[in-house]
Structure formats: structure tokens, C-alpha cells
Amino acid sequence: MMKKSRLFPVTVMVMLLCLGLMAINWLILPLPNWAVRSIGLMMLADLPMLVYSRIRFVQNHQ
Numbered sequence: 001m002m003k004k005s006r007l008f009p010v011t012v013m014v015m016l017l018c019l020g021l022m023a024i025n026w027l028i029l030p031l032p033n034w035a036v037r038s039i040g041l042m043m044l045a046d047l048p049m050l051v052y053s054r055i056r057f058v059q060n061h062q
Contacts, residue, residue, distance in 0.1 A: 008053040011046055018043045 021039050025031045031039075 008057045011050040014046045
């Protein structure tokens with residue numbers, strides 16, 4: 001598993017990438033159905049890791 005100190009920035013970057021791709025899908029260029037579903041699955045997988053890493057980040061920096 002990735003070091004806990006690097007987990008939070010990586011999960012934030014993955015979430016920002018997914019949100020950016022969804023914004024491109026909504027505003028600029030419609031993506032194929034399989035791409036939108038894949039991005040959604042990546043977001044669903046990233047959310048629990050983001051919450052876990054955020055809690056660890058806050059606990060370690062208090």
C-alpha cells in the first residue's frame with residue numbers, strides 16, 4: 001500500500017481528475033457511455049480512500 005503521507009494528495013488528484021473529465025463531458029464534449037461509467041466507478045472507488053486518508057491526515061497533523 002502507498003505511504004499514508006502520500007495517500008491524501010493522490011486521492012485528491014484522482015478526484016479532481018474525475019471531476020474535470022465529468023465537467024468536460026457536461027460542458028464541452030460528450031464522452032462515450034463506457035467512459036462516463038468508468039469515470040463514475042473510479043470516483044466511487046476513490047471516495048472511501050479519500051475519506052480515510054483525510055481522517056488520517058487530520059489526525060497526524062493535530
